[in-house]
Amino acid sequence: MPAPPCTSCHAARAALRRPRSGQALCGACFCTAFEAEVLHTVLTGRLLPPGAVVAVGASGGKDSTVLAHVLRELVPRLGISLQLVAVDEGIGGYRDAALAAVRRQAARWELPLTVVAYEDLFGGWTMDAVARSTAGSGRSRSCCTFCGVLRRRALEEGARRVGATHIVTGHNADDMAETVLMNFLRGDAGRLARGGGLGSPGEGGALPRCRPLQFASQKEVVLYAHFRRLDYFSEECVYAPEAFRGHARDLLKRLEAARPSAVLDLVHSAERLALAASARPPRPGACSRCGALASRALCQACALLDGLNRGRPRLAIGKGRRGLDEEATPGTPRDPAQTPTPKAVPTF
Numbered sequence: 120m121p122a123p124p125c126t127s128c129h130a131a132r133a134a135l136r137r138p139r140s141g142q143a144l145c146g147a148c149f150c151t152a153f154e155a156e157v158l159h160t161v162l163t164g165r166l167l168p169p170g171a172v173v174a175v176g177a178s179g180g181k182d183s184t185v186l187a188h189v190l191r192e193l194v195p196r197l198g199i200s201l202q203l204v205a206v207d208e209g210i211g212g213y214r215d216a217a218l219a220a221v222r223r224q225a226a227r228w229e230l231p232l233t234v235v236a237y238e239d240l241f242g243g244w245t246m247d248a249v250a251r252s253t254a255g256s257g258r259s260r261s262c263c264t265f266c267g268v269l270r271r272r273a274l275e276e277g278a279r280r281v282g283a284t285h286i287v288t289g290h291n292a293d294d295m296a297e298t299v300l301m302n303f304l305r306g307d308a309g310r311l312a313r314g315g316g317l318g319s320p321g322e323g324g325a326l327p328r329c330r331p332l333q334f335a336s337q338k339e340v341v342l343y344a345h346f347r348r349l350d351y352f353s354e355e356c357v358y359a360p361e362a363f364r365g366h367a368r369d370l371l372k373r374l375e376a377a378r379p380s381a382v383l384d385l386v387h388s389a390e391r392l393a394l395a396a397s398a399r400p401p402r403p404g405a406c407s408r409c410g411a412l413a414s415r416a417l418c419q420a421c422a423l424l425d426g427l428n429r430g431r432p433r434l435a436i437g438k439g440r441r442g443l444d445e446e447a448t449p450g451t452p453r454d455p456a457q458t459p460t461p462k463a464v465p466t467f
């Protein structure tokens with residue numbers, strides 16, 4: 120049976136049925152609609168003002184590739200300029216190939232690219248070194264906890280180096296829904312309260328961040344990359360199978376099979392969440408070591424690096440964190456004998 124005509128242009132045959140609306144579209148009309156929806160998200164959320172220098176967090180994967188491509192298409196409408204900023208976490212057998220994809224994109228799209236490496240920023244620590252330190256050898260379930268915090272800091276540093284005024288990341292609706300579920304499952308009220316909206320406005324001197332693909336489903340991101348013939352890296356990080364996020368992803372897939380709107384419902388639920396005054400996290404202050412926004416004595420990045428440098432990486436995770444904060448209050452000298460490596464704790 121031939122495909123039905125595209126319900127938008129009525130000229131071409133439909134190439135897909137949009138997963139959520141059921142609308143039958145040809146590839147060209149789907150891409151136009153996808154770009155218009157991202158533009159709508161950016162304009163209605165007032166995410167990127169004219170004149171903004173936008174650092175795109177580029178990983179080489181499908182989401183950041185689609186985001187960079189769509190924003191490049193929208194540059195004339197938005198009046199912004201783009202910079203690609205990639206983070207090299209130091210993950211052997213994974214990141215080098217992903218960075219090669221980012222380099223190809225930068226060359227093809229004639230966009231400036233800056234690569235910042237954990238090893239340079241964080242006193243010699245790479246993710247492979249963190250994994251060895253946290254597990255003794257091989258991989259650890261906490262790798263992604265370290266990596267997520269350090270990547271956020273590294274992207275901020277890279278964006279500042281290129282003079283960016285805003286940071287955008289490629290998180291899609293499925294990513295956001297998984298994050299909401301993970302925060303519920305961990306009972307993390309503070310993160311739930313911060314996770315709504317389209318990003319962060321740039322508190323405490325941090326650059327404003329946003330997620331223009333936050334309402335785009337993973338399936339449509341893949342379809343857009345397919346129809347635009349985008350070159351991206353699709354292998355999974357070697358540490359991903361250990362991540363707690365995988366459980367949230369499996370649960371979300373089952374929820375979506377039973378209720379197709381589950382992903383967007385979860386994304387919107389985070390926007391509408393309001394915490395009772397008694398449950399609100401303390402008003403953030405400044406990290407006593409680097410000055411970044413922190414709800415305790417040390418920001419997350421400094422706390423994790425401190426634990427690593429002391430040879431006690433788990434000290435900075437979960438309940439151990441309290442002890443670390445107490446030890447690291449301003450004016451408390453650190454015992455050099457507890458620092459197992461000569462790596463300096465960086466300041467930002």
Ligand code: SF4
Pocket residue numbers: 208246262263266267356357358359362
């Ligand atoms: Fe980092 Fe985990 Fe992502 Fe790998 S899967 S890049 S360790 S956050």
